[in-house]
Amino acid sequence: MLNDRLGNIGPYLADTLVVLGIIIMTLGVIGIVRMPDVYTKMHAASKAVFLGTISFTMASIVTNEWEIIARVILISGILMVTTPIASQVIARAAAIEHELMRTPGAVDESVYDLVLRDELAYLPVERGESVGAMIRDRKQRSELNGPLRHPHATGKEDREVTP
Amino acid sequence: MHEIVFSAAALWMAVLIVISLITVVRARSSLTRVLALDMVTLLLIALLILYSDSRRVGYYLDAALVLSLLSFLATIAAARYHSEGEIF
Structure with missing residues (x-):
């Protein structure tokens, strides 16, 4: 369905999305290595890596197979719900423990x-x-x-x- | 996706996972450890999505689904145990 409209730029679109996700995830890993404390590391870990994963899922929609697309939508929905909750629980633990800034x-x-x-x-x-x-x-x-x-x-x- | 892009991306994802594991070991506080472990599982999910994208089979995604739910539970359990001394 999707490949008919895309013509033959489909694989190139997937390449672009994968490279974009790789770049975003690399920025996230650099952030978690370089940031000084847990409050600032949380920005890189919870937002950037999650965005790279979403970019990968959008790249796999181009494969045009229904079993992949359904599971990928389910995975991205679960990640979209659970990643902010996990990040908030870690931030709350850091605030209760008075983690050093x-x-x-x-x-x-x-x-x-x-x-x-x-x-x-x-x-x-x-x-x-x-x-x-x-x-x-x-x-x-x-x-x-x-x-x-x-x-x-x-x-x-x-x-x-x-x- | 072309094969060379898949190879380079899988190799680079492996490098990122190794760097995150080194961060887990070298972290200065335990909450940073929990955060970095959460990020390692996110990177693993992304690697599994990349594999299923390249091989065009959906079986890798079952593992990714279970891994996402388990990492969520593990992160919440570890953080709550660290802050309040109990999980529930």
């Missing part, structure tokens, strides 16, 4: 609240993988050796946090 100039405002609550003595810059892991480590150590106070602690650790 290593991008230059990035400010993690959710850590200010922890500093106000005296769970954190200073804003971490380049240590460890996440602030949540640092706080867990700190609580374990304080259970072992008594309370661990930082220099600015006032003794009223249970005070209310006013935003």
